[in-house]
Amino acid sequence: MLGVSHRDDNQSLRAIVGNTTAMTAARNGNTNPWPDGTILGKLVWKDSRHPLWQPALVPGELSHIEFMVKDSKKYANTGGWGFARWVGMELKPLNNDGGKPCFECQKAAAETDFVFTRPAPLP
Template sequence: MKVSSKFISIILIAVATNSYATDKKVASSHGIDYPMGWQNWSTIAVSHRTDNNTSRVILGNNIAVEAARSGKTNPWPNGAILGKVVWKDTELKDWKSATVPDEFVHAEFMFKNSEKFKESYGWGWARWVGLEQKPFEKGMQVCISCHTPVENMDWVYTHPAKFPK
């Protein structure tokens, strides 16, 4: 199987992300508390957006990872939290056909709770911007509007990557 250099660089991002931890207090976003310890969650998938040249690592808490690995994601179970960590891409200096993370853009999360988030399709949506992790100011409707094309996939774009057993 041929593995693209872009995929390899994104996997390296995931490894680097999982080794970072923070103790700082971060303000809530859309009334949702910052999920402390997300930097140690497992990778569910990676993605690359060509429209804005960003690389993304999609992480999950234990509930989300178990659902992803077992294919039980439509719907995702209550208690699942998905995190998407986003960086701008830049060309790798010593390997021109590869891109690597550059500027950190944001970390965004989806919290599955069918009761608590009834009015937002069972999901709480939150985003923190920049390395300072400032709460996203524009409200959950921005997130919901973006995810409308995948409402038949429980509002989630992520296609979990297959991992060997």
């Protein structure tokens, strides 16, 4: 696991995972740019309250699962990243027109190689 996040705008919890290339880059501080071969995955759930501890937010219904794959040549038109998303509990593939809709949001993170995720601090 690379990190976690919570989004207030759509009340969702996210677990961000990475392949070996991503994890090695994160541990070594080599994430700007991320190396080719990096794969970042995001599991996204709607917020839910823990039934026995109401102050705690826990994962509720699955919202979607998405991936970013770094290949600076293959995906040159989308900042070097390819994108995929599966939606809902049935994991319906989202036709994302070659990643263009995903990339439009990722442009806000251009200064960090189009990645919002910050690796969780480790001792």
